[in-house]
Amino acid sequence: MRTLTIAITLAFSIAVPHALGAPASEIQRLIDEATPGSVVEPTPGVYEGAIRITKPVILDGNGAVTIDAGGEGSVIEVTAPDVTIRGFILVGSGKSVSNESAGIKANNGPVIIEDNRITDVYFGIDLKQSPGSIIRNNTIVGKDLELGRRGDGIRLWWSHECVIEQNTVRDSRDMVFWYSEGLRISNNTVIDSRYGLHFMYSHNTTVRENHLTGNSVGIYLMYSNSIRLVQNQIDNNRGTSGYGIGLKDCDDIDVESNLLAANRVGIYIDNSPSSADSTGLIRSNKIAFNDVGMLATPNTHDNTIYNNGFIENEEQVSVHGGGQLFLNDFANNEKGNFWSDYNGFDRDQDGLGEFAYEPRSLFRTMLAREPNLRLFVHSPAQQAIELTARAFPELDPDPMLSDPKPLALPPRFDLPSLEAGAGGFHMALVAFGLVLFSALVMLRLTLERNNTPVTGNKRND
Amino acid sequence: MSTMNLNGVSRPENQSKNRVTHLSFVRSIMLIARREFRDALSSKWFLLYTIAFTTLAIGVSFLSLAGSGEHGFAGFGKTAAGLLNLIMLVVPLMALTAGAGTIAGERERGTLLYLLAQPLSRTELLLGKYVGLAIALICSLCIGFGLSAGLLAWRAGGVGAGSFLMLVVFASVLALSMLSLGVLISVQSRRAGVATGISLFVWLGLVFLSDLGLMAGTVLFKLRVQEVFALAIINPLQAFKMNVIINLNASLDVLGPVGMYASQEFGESLPWLLTGVIVLWCLLPLAVAIMIFRKRGGI
Numbered sequence: 001m002r003t004l005t006i007a008i009t010l011a012f013s014i015a016v017p018h019a020l021g022a023p024a025s026e027i028q029r030l031i032d033e034a035t036p037g038s039v040v041e042p043t044p045g046v047y048e049g050a051i052r053i054t055k056p057v058i059l060d061g062n063g064a065v066t067i068d069a070g071g072e073g074s075v076i077e078v079t080a081p082d083v084t085i086r087g088f089i090l091v092g093s094g095k096s097v098s099n100e101s102a103g104i105k106a107n108n109g110p111v112i113i114e115d116n117r118i119t120d121v122y123f124g125i126d127l128k129q130s131p132g133s134i135i136r137n138n139t140i141v142g143k144d145l146e147l148g149r150r151g152d153g154i155r156l157w158w159s160h161e162c163v164i165e166q167n168t169v170r171d172s173r174d175m176v177f178w179y180s181e182g183l184r185i186s187n188n189t190v191i192d193s194r195y196g197l198h199f200m201y202s203h204n205t206t207v208r209e210n211h212l213t214g215n216s217v218g219i220y221l222m223y224s225n226s227i228r229l230v231q232n233q234i235d236n237n238r239g240t241s242g243y244g245i246g247l248k249d250c251d252d253i254d255v256e257s258n259l260l261a262a263n264r265v266g267i268y269i270d271n272s273p274s275s276a277d278s279t280g281l282i283r284s285n286k287i288a289f290n291d292v293g294m295l296a297t298p299n300t301h302d303n304t305i306y307n308n309g310f311i312e313n314e315e316q317v318s319v320h321g322g323g324q325l326f327l328n329d330f331a332n333n334e335k336g337n338f339w340s341d342y343n344g345f346d347r348d349q350d351g352l353g354e355f356a357y358e359p360r361s362l363f364r365t366m367l368a369r370e371p372n373l374r375l376f377v378h379s380p381a382q383q384a385i386e387l388t389a390r391a392f393p394e395l396d397p398d399p400m401l402s403d404p405k406p407l408a409l410p411p412r413f414d415l416p417s418l419e420a421g422a423g424g425f426h427m428a429l430v431a432f433g434l435v436l437f438s439a440l441v442m443l444r445l446t447l448e449r450n451n452t453p454v455t456g457n458k459r460n461d
Numbered sequence: 462m463s464t465m466n467l468n469g470v471s472r473p474e475n476q477s478k479n480r481v482t483h484l485s486f487v488r489s490i491m492l493i494a495r496r497e498f499r500d501a502l503s504s505k506w507f508l509l510y511t512i513a514f515t516t517l518a519i520g521v522s523f524l525s526l527a528g529s530g531e532h533g534f535a536g537f538g539k540t541a542a543g544l545l546n547l548i549m550l551v552v553p554l555m556a557l558t559a560g561a562g563t564i565a566g567e568r569e570r571g572t573l574l575y576l577l578a579q580p581l582s583r584t585e586l587l588l589g590k591y592v593g594l595a596i597a598l599i600c601s602l603c604i605g606f607g608l609s610a611g612l613l614a615w616r617a618g619g620v621g622a623g624s625f626l627m628l629v630v631f632a633s634v635l636a637l638s639m640l641s642l643g644v645l646i647s648v649q650s651r652r653a654g655v656a657t658g659i660s661l662f663v664w665l666g667l668v669f670l671s672d673l674g675l676m677a678g679t680v681l682f683k684l685r686v687q688e689v690f691a692l693a694i695i696n697p698l699q700a701f702k703m704n705v706i707i708n709l710n711a712s713l714d715v716l717g718p719v720g721m722y723a724s725q726e727f728g729e730s731l732p733w734l735l736t737g738v739i740v741l742w743c744l745l746p747l748a749v750a751i752m753i754f755r756k757r758g759g760i
Contacts, residue, residue, distance in 0.1 A: 374715075380669060381676065429622065435604060
């Protein structure tokens with residue numbers, strides 16, 4: 001990866017040739033000599049070493065300047081406010097846990113960090129006490145360490161009112177926000193990391209149109225209040241937690257119009273809302289093809305869950321450890337949710353089913369009590385248990401929730417449409433091959449052959 | 462070699478002494494296999510099972526596709542889950558009853574003595590019958606899978622062609638193991654009806670009772686994950702199921718804590734472990750069947 005980066009940089013630097021591996025002190029000298037507020041544009045090329053910015057300057061690499069810290073400390077450290085870092089390729093920070101080395105570290109913002117490519121770093125961008133910063137259109141790739149040992153792709157610490165948009169983070173730990181309020185987080189992509197977006201004690205933020213895929217958890221909100229999650233695409237997050245969205249002790253959360261697909265758990269609700277007189281809203285989300293659509297702890301209360309489509313989740317709703325969710329509303333005044341396993345009908349054509357949706361499943365109830373039993377899903381034994389429960393109503397468990405106004409059709413979702421898996425041609429080939437194979441075998445073995453008397457005679461007996 | 466003596470000069474036990482006049486081991490097996498295969502094709506069970514399996518496979522594919530047209534995602538794959546359930550129900554039933562009928566049926570009709578009078582060893586006879594039935598079963602499965610794959614291709618399903626092919630392979634190996642068990646039941650039984658009855662009971666045990674028992678055990682004795690896993694994979698059906706899921710998902714996390722434990726503990730070698738279990742189920746019952754048959758013969 002690093003040689004590739006260097007190769008690309010070399011290609012760029014042909015126009016203005018520069019010695020390979022010039023010392024970073026050349027850039028450091030430019031910065032030190034610049035007047036505050038001026039633009040510093042280093043000659044394109046590869047520089048080795050680290051940079052420290054102690055005055056407000058605009059550092060512009062025009063996409064052709066690589067700084068390689070060589071695996072020691074942070075690549076760029078910013079201690080002054082109003083610094084802009086744009087168009088750099090930053091590689092090779094240190095990876096010691098105690099130093100928390102980063103691609104870019106700032107502790108006295110605001111700073112603007114945009115259009116950079118930051119790779120092979122422990123932390124990507126690490127901002128402390130830098131309110132009003134902008135982190136835009138950066139690509140951050142972490143070091144190839146095991147999940148828990150990686151650093152965060154982007155970390156904010158006590159930095160209110162920041163804008164974080166159009167960044168791509170992969171192979172890192174979290175994009176995490178500590179004690180930072182009023183953020184704007186949109187159009188970011190986090191892939192193959194631990195928690196896509198992680199909020200710790202960070203309130204009043206809108207999270208819009210991010211794409212979180214292949215992480216352990218998509219979005220994890222912890223002890224953070226008044227957060228709106230809108231139109232995010234959250235799929236294939238299947239780590240040991242494996243939540244699309246996790247809500248832990250959060251008040252006044254609004255989860256609206258998100259796509260939650262193929263996660264282990266679509267939405268996990270742990271004691272949210274937690275304080276009295278606060279509520280939670282979960283509406284108009286498409287929750288599809290997850291192992292569990294919604295998992296909630298039994299004490300969950302005061303959430304209003306409506307106009308969502310619960311589509312073909314292995315298990316639509318589950319209560320962690322068993323129990324019921326009657327302290328939550330699965331419908332607002334007009335409508336409830338669409339449930340793909342709803343058995344009722346809509347006689348008066350008003351778009352609502354005539355009976356409440358009250359899922360009862362003996363096997364699911366057993367699962368909630370004894371998670372190890374999940375080993376037996378997709379087996380005839382599971383079907384046998386469900387059948388038994390239906391045949392003997394006294395075995396039928398109480399429903400875990402009640403949606404009084406289930407939707408007859410899935411709501412329309414304002415979501416980016418996803419490409420369906422192709423492969424029809426290969427499948428046709430498989431189909432043809434299998435049938436041809438059996439036909440050939442049959443012909444080969446049944447055609448009469450005169451020189452095999454045993455078969456010939458036996459058949460006539 | 463080619464002029465084989467049909468009237469059976471020698472009893473099978475004496476064969477080894479005048480081996481020169483007899484067919485080679487493999488050729489004898491193939492001769493019997495060919496006979497068995499043709500018998501199977503002309504018999505009602507083969508036709509019935511093929512039609513039933515094909516219809517069910519197509520039906521399951523069609524039903525599960527109906528719900529998931531517009532969405533690109535398929536999670537575990539409803540089609541795969543449906544097919545998996547179907548295979549676990551029907552394939553063992555097919556293979557067990559087919560295997561159970563073979564020796565017991567000939568014994569009941571009296572044709573077994575005639576067969577044993579041929580210049581073949583009992584091992585060759587039994588293996589030949591096994592191979593013939595195995596080919597018949599695999600053909601039957603291939604027709605069913607092939608036609609439902611045709612439907613999936615037409616409707617462009619979410620399951621990849623490669624995984625589907627692996628599903629066919631796994632189902633075939635499962636069929637072989639169940640056939641092995643069926644043959645073991647057959648050499649033990651004097652009448653075809655009894656053999657079929659026993660095979661149905663074994664089917665019930667493998668498909669339902671063992672799982673239900675293990676579930677009850679898990680709840681009652683609070684078994685730890687490694688214990689549940691170890692007990693579960695003894696059942697070739699569970700091993701088969703896990704293998705299919707690994708093939709589709711690269712991990713067993715859909716199976717909850719036990720699945721995650723297995724994935725973490727065994728990692729890359731897990732599919733081999735599971736395949737090993739099923740292969741053992743192919744070899745062991747067959748070996749025991751051969752031993753019993755050599756001792757018992759026509760009676």
